Amino acid sequence: MKNTYILRYSWKDIWHTTNRPFTLINIIAIVVSVTTLVLLLGGLQSFEDNRENKIDAAGLAIEATSYEESKISQEQRESLAKLANVKSSHWWKPTLFVFYKKKGGLFEKASGQTIDLQDPILENLKDVRNNARVTFLDKSKIKDSAYDEIGIIIPFGMLKQLKYLPEAVNVEQEKTWKHIPLPKTIRVRIKEKGLGGMPMIFDLPIIGIVDDKTLGRYLVTKECYEMLGLQWNTNFMPHLKKRDGSPLFPDQKPTNTPPPSIQRSADTHVSVYVDDRQQLLPVLRKIRVLGLRASSALEFFLQDYQQQETFFIAAASGICFALFLFTGVILFATFYALTLRKRKEIGILKSCGASSWLVTKIFVLQALNIGFLAISVGIASGVLLGSQLSQYAKEKLDTNVFSMPEQYLVFIFGYGLLFCLLVTFIPVRMAVKVDADTVIRAN
Known part of the structure; x- marks a missing residue:
């Protein structure tokens, strides 16, 4: 009964006339940050999925020929036949x-x-x-x-x-x-x-x-x-x-x-098929050592993918860091101001016998209420917007740009609540440390 009353009080207090503007500011900031995080994580996941599909489509073949695209010497043919980790070789022109x-x-x-x-x-x-x-x-x-x-x-x-x-x-x-x-x-x-x-x-x-x-x-x-x-x-x-x-x-x-x-x-080109993906690049280098020009769609794609992945992760990390820093500052400032405004109420509450744990519980519940509501809306907005973007990209570009596994959503939700608790830790500790006698005498 007591816990239910505290929860109800915490919920009503954040929507009180004096606190409502700050609550809305916090919710908007968290929603924007979480929505952006969902979109970026969904984009990164779809990037990984597309990578695997393209790697599979690239196959395990290496195309080799002489630099003049003329007949490959018998010595080079024999060396190719002795390469390890090669499943088969097929000649063509x-x-x-x-x-x-x-x-x-x-x-x-x-x-x-x-x-x-x-x-x-x-x-x-x-x-x-x-x-x-x-x-x-x-x-x-x-x-x-x-x-x-x-x-x-x-x-x-x-x-x-x-x-x-x-x-x-x-x-x-x-x-x-x-x-x-x-x-x-x-x-x-x-x-x-x-x-x-x-x-x-x-x-x-x-x-x-x-x-x-x-x-x-x-x-x-x-x-x-x-x-x-x-x-x-x-x-x-x-x-x-x-x-x-x-x-x-x-x-x-x-x-x-x-x-x-x-x-x-005489055939002038050869397609060399390796046993598995991990062996492709080593075999490719060995063929080049033989003095042949060798290429693979997988090699080109992996190089291109690594550059794109590095840029994407760096850009996404920078965006998320800036947004969550901004959100953290807003959340900290509003709870800090809330603590200062409620010093008298906290003092009266403590003078009536309220424990430090009760004060902590009230402020933590307020942070969790705001976080729960804002993170839920942010996740829903991110998934909805990402799905719409993915559908549009599928129709226009024939590619998927958003994929969000359920475990990612659980991670975002848990991380978001933890973020709210960490950011409001100092204001909550300030509220707990309020001395009832000092506050009452000052007023």
């Missing part, structure tokens, strides 16, 4: 296809490469049209085919470059492109081998369309590029098959002549 845009005109700036059919990158490709796995078939899985699959896997952004899709579409927002028919083939210009070779248009089947975040350049099989890009002649045409085994050139008459052989040219 850049491609130089010339594409036709949807309404005509040539496009020569598309970045592409050949792909080893055992390359792990093919295990993670999903077609944006149906979310099915995308891969190439080798010759053994295509009926009566003498060659690995003739086709192309392209990044979604390449369709915008070739004007099949408007620039405004977003692969993550299906409503922006689902109503637009996507091509099943893509036109490339090929030319017969030799100086007098005539160019022709070839409709290359699209095997899959992949998100740009997963695939940054188009892929073709090694035999496809050797055939169409380097050694083309019309003798190949009767022997080319689609995925279902039907002729790629149905107007060509079947022939009993054996399919032309393909001479493999």
Whole structure:
């Protein structure tokens, strides 16, 4: 009963006419500080979440080549094969296809490469049209085919470059492109081998369309590029098959002549896959020691992330320190003034037999009442504002900018109450030390 009365008295006192302006000032200051802290912590958490997602998307591959992007020496190949902590290595070369845009005109700036059919990158490709796995078939899985699959896997952004899709579409927002028919083939210009070779248009089947975040350049099989890009002649045409085994050139008459052989040219690049994330940078440095140019999306991202993280933490710490310093000064000043104004009441209370613990309890409860109310409002405001910002960023920028785990909210609430108690400690001690005789005589 006594504790209930003290709690009720403490609550009513902070809203008394003489104390109300100071209470509101304290609440506003704490709400602003807590809201800012919630937003900054939520932003930092989403930054960490996005970091992990991007690290996973970056993969565990290292791309290596000679500095001239020419043939890698046999000695270097042997050294690469002996590297520890390497899961697998897959060789490839850049491609130089010339594409036709949807309404005509040539496009020569598309970045592409050949792909080893055992390359792990093919295990993670999903077609944006149906979310099915995308891969190439080798010759053994295509009926009566003498060659690995003739086709192309392209990044979604390449369709915008070739004007099949408007620039405004977003692969993550299906409503922006689902109503637009996507091509099943893509036109490339090929030319017969030799100086007098005539160019022709070839409709290359699209095997899959992949998100740009997963695939940054188009892929073709090694035999496809050797055939169409380097050694083309019309003798190949009767022997080319689609995925279902039907002729790629149905107007060509079947022939009993054996399919032309393909001479493999040397690969100039290698993708090295490491066992785990921690081994990537050490293996990367070892490859560079061999005299090769090596790069990794993960290395670039980690360097960029560390700079951003350092700046974000420094800026957020400075902002929070300034806000809580300002809030602490306000809270201290108002409780200090409250103690001075209530010296007479405290003296009378003590003369009536009130203990120091009772006086402490009254002032501590007032600090906790203000803190509880302000921190609750600040957390709610921060979460609501952060959620709105995150929703807007998701729609406009396709990224999450706010993520707040529940344990963070508990931490903020507990830290906020402790902050209120620490800041008001000196004014509360002043109230406890008030001497009843001195105060009553002075008045």
